[in-house]
Ligand SMILES: Nc1nc2c(c(=O)[nH]1)N[C@H]1C(S)=C(S)[C@@H](COP(=O)(O)O)O[C@H]1N2
């Protein structure tokens with residue numbers, strides 16, 4: 001388990017990273033949020049700030065877009081990096097255990113003060129569950145969040161939201 005790679009960070013970075021649960025837990029405490037309830041009362045567990053991951057991977061100044069990929073569930077969101085740089089988190093732990101699948105684990109993206117589904121690029125839909133890859137890029141990356149109300153409603157039904 002401990003050697004399983006959970007998250008890859010790639011693209012406009014000087015150091016591509018393949019991170020295990022232990023790697024995430026070892027990120028400097030300054031970037032760890034022990035209890036995400038302070039940011040979203042609906043969620044429990046611990047998270048690491050996106051900025052901590054960007055430092056680790058030595059993000060290049062050329063990176064304009066952040067694409068959060070769940071390759072495993074084929075759900076992807078691409079948003080301007082500047083819009084989430086100081087409020088993006090990766091939820092990855094419940095106490096000393098990995099985040100459960102039921103909570104979107106093992107790794108789930110969470111934005112502080114996200115807006116309602118569809119109301120902006122940085123909306124609730126961008127809270128990607130089952131994240132396995134984060135891409136930094138100059139141009140906007142792949143995004144298959146539902147674009148119209150009907151497909152969005154369908155997705156929510158399927159997801160049980
Ligand atoms: N992998 C994955 N992540 C996803 C989705 C999805 O279908 N697959 N749905 C998104 C949408 S549309 C919303 S509104 C939120 C809902 O999060 P919740 O189920 O925790 O309330 O998850 C987002 N993350």
Ligand SMILES: [Mo]
Nearest residue numbers: 117124125152
């Ligand atoms: Mo959504």
